[in-house]
Amino acid sequence: MFEVLVYLYENYWRPDACPDHVQLTRKLSAVGFESDEIQEALVWLDGLAEAAQTYTGEQSEASMRVYSPAELDRLGPDSVAFVSFLESAGVLPPSMREMVIDRASAVGESPLALEDLKVIVLMVFWSLGEEPDALILDELFVAPEERLIH
Template sequence: MFDVLAFLFEQYRDPESCDDRGALMRELTAAGFDDDEIQDALDWLESLCNMSDGLFVAINESSGMRLYNDLEQERMSIEVRGLLQFLEDNAALSPAQREMVIDRLLALPADEITVASAKLVALMVLWVQKAELPILLGEELLDAVHGEPTMQ
């Protein structure tokens, strides 16, 4: 699924270009992706696109600390939670976007929630929202797409 999402991120600068699911499925099949992988990725992406950051807008106004519940702590490693905190502390993610990332991470099987997948999920949230990607942090996040670190 992550390969499909990375492909979409690289191929389409505008997420609205992904609206025609049938055409997108044909293109992804022609690119060599498996049907199940395509379906999973498009379903996941559709859920993200249908999620409104308005659900979490009040979080942007709060000054409290984010505490993770037992399920979140169990499913997301301390490294993943640390990455989310780092991205938020450095203004790459708003609190509302952080919650969207957490929601989409928890939609994944537990064994697929890694730092690399969290980076890709954060990129996908920012991409869907057409948010500005901070230059240095953007390079760090992009290594999830390219599969190799770009920062030293």
């Protein structure tokens, strides 16, 4: 599913640029994605679209997130730490954080791989028509061992 999401991010600059599900399914199949992978991604994207419609961005910046044991199990320590990093860097406001947690909870894997969480963060920005700044994009796309140290 995550490969499909990355493909959509790279090929459609915003969600409303994507064709309808039928046409998109055909395009994704033609590119080589498996049917079950496509359907899983489309269901996940429907949930993302729902979350984006209710996004207000009005939560207090001073709010503190306490994770339930089920959320901690689902996300895993690396993903929770990464979400905290993005919050402390000021690029993931509380309401976007909740979208990330909601969409991460919609994935069947436990704990969620950090690379998969990064795709989810990217897709949350994409769904809201926002682009993260260059440093955050670097953090989301480039593996730490591939970074150049200046």
